[in-house]
Amino acid sequence: MALANVLCVLYDDPVDGYPPANARDEIPKIARYHDGQTTPTPEAIDFKPGELLGSVSGELGLRRFLEASGHRLTVTSDKDGPGSEFEQELPTAEIVISQPFWPAYLTAERIAKAPELKLVVTAGIGSDHTDLQAAIERNITVAEVTYCNSISVAEHVVMMILALVRNYIPSYQWVVDGGWNIADCAARSYDLEGMQVGSVGAGRIGAGVLRRLAPFEVGLHYTDRHRLPAEVEQQLGLTYHPDAASMVGVCDVVTINAPLHPETEGLFDAELIGTMKRGSYLVNTARGKICDPNAVAQACASGQLAGYAGDVWFPQPAPKDHPWRTMPHHGMTPHVSGTSLSAQARYAAGVREILECWFADRPIRDEYLIVDAGKLAGVGAHSYSAGNATGGSDEAARFSRS
DSSP: OOOOEEEEEOBOOOTTOSOSSOSSSOOOOOOBOTTSOBOOOOSOOSSOTTSOOSBTTTGGGOHHHHHHTTOEEEEESOOSSTTSHHHHHGGGOSEEEEOSSSOOOBOHHHHHTOTTOOEEEESSSOOTTBOHHHHHHHTOEEEEOTTTTHHHHHHHHHHHHHHHHTTHHHHHHHHHTTOOOHHHHHTTOOOOTTOEEEEEOOSHHHHHHHHHHGGGOOEEEEEOSSOOOHHHHHHHTEEEOSSHHHHGGGOSEEEEOOOOSTTTTTOBOHHHHHTSOTTEEEEEOSOGGGBOHHHHHHHHHHTSEEEEEESOOSSSSOOTTOGGGTSSSBOOOOSOTTOOHHHHHHHHHHHHHHHHHHHTTOOOOGGGEEEETTEEOHHHHHHOOSSOOOTTGGGGHHHHHO
16 A cells, blocks of 8 residues: 555634533434435544544544554645645645635646645535546546535524524624613514525435424425425425526525535526515525625625525635625624534544545445546536636635735
8 A cells, every 4th residue: 555645624723722621521423314324434433523623633533543554644724825834735645635614725726736636535515625627637536525514504504594583693792792672682583484495405405404494384495406306395395496596586585505516606696686585584504605795795785685694605714804794684604514523523534434445445435426537426426517616715815814
């Protein structure tokens, strides 16, 4: 077995340092997902589930495993700009691992600087931070840990919908500020019950959102290029729409749960948002580039949108002057929905499973594959389109300078 240089990009440790203890002693053990797919099954793990694995000091629990076989592991959070540690290490890297939350943008230019690169792994789901067309042309394998944090994101979507509709964040702020301003809190608070909620995308995350919203006694709508089985539509009371344009006008709440590729990039622009009900809500935990940032900010300011909650930005990290940080009636979080400590245990185990297969020259699970043998493969063939969505990612370098 040839020895490999493994370059791993993870987000920074907490500002107060890597936590010496966890808030909980354990996390629930999950063996299978809703559709029957098993959770990651590596031969072993070198971490305790529930630990902080996604930051630099956590190292995804990989160091002992890799170094025991003689491989070299470099872990960094310094990923943007020509002087970054990522760019310095990239020319000799055979394997690059990064997360959607703190993505190492593998543009065509960067791939051209990495002659040894053979495998790109997303610790999580969503591989749009890699130029998939360039990976196809270079015969680079791209894999992600499909389904590992889908339900984590689905839970976050439901939380964000309720936070917007019930005006939770401003109400909480009145308490923090020492007030008891009932009228101010209630002035923008509504019941979700009876509203029409639509999902753009009904894959693992979108379907998870719809299943969780069904008990709220709302009307449920969805659009997806792969229509769900009739029995699922009937069970959940779903109304299918052929595209987003035909769905959003009937919805009070729209949640975006679709992958980013050239066909979805910029989908929610001023024109589409203008066809939504005045005072509707938009929630986006998919990818920031699916929405036009200025169009969203203007719609929140004008009242066309009553609120926007998002967990995803472009680029990531977002510059400090990004309009979504300061627009009114927002519920933005940094990209954290899919990196709960529960999810980290699964995606760290999934990365190890992928690496075990790679080093042993065994097939990687089909559901983990995005690009293989010079073409879209596995879940990638189902969810993505060939092309590039990394353009403009160099803007992320402004975050560290601002």
